[in-house]
Amino acid sequence: DAKTTQPTSMDCAEGRAANLPCNHSTISGNEYVYWYRQIHSQGPQYIIHGLKNNETNEMASLIITEDRKSSTLILPHATLRDTAVYYCIVRVDKAGNTDKLIFGTGTRLQVFP
């Protein structure tokens, strides 16, 4: 799996959009970008993933650059409950692929009132 680089920490005001960047310059053509988050001492929670098109679900949006070397997770209206460590993980995704997840240190997002 390709390595990712994320800022150590970020702050965001409640109600504003939180934009979390991730660099994955060595990503391969068949590797997806996954985002998980970990709220204090809880298990990692899946947020979203994508290959090359932008993706949106009820939790967040994922913007992947055209060259796929970086991406941004967007929480459109951050709340205090979004305070967590956010992990960007790249991995191959195909039917039956059940490889382990390799977590980095992630970005600690602090949402303040």
Added chain:
Amino acid sequence: EPEVTQTPSHQVTQMGQEVILRCVPISNHLYFYWYRQILGQKVEFLVSFYNNEISEKSEIFDDQFSVERPDGSNFTLKIRSTKLEDSAMYFCASTRGTLYQPQHFGDGTRLSIL
């Protein structure tokens, strides 16, 4: 929404004792995992399990560790003779294993070795 459940939430054990951590994966999932997180450190993969056998294990998962799916619903992690350095959060995860299906995690068991 179905979820992965883990028991107990906190386990305190004397060094050298055996401990069993329990997990109930999501019911239609086929692949199961254990991860651990030492306080202040990264989440680390321990082992994956499919079709009643280990698919992959990390260097951490030595002879002191074992996993089992004793029935159709539970997935357990056993540490035979615990050491102080086994103190950590242990997370169970599961996935259906089909395309685009992520791994879903439980909220973990905090294991404290005295």
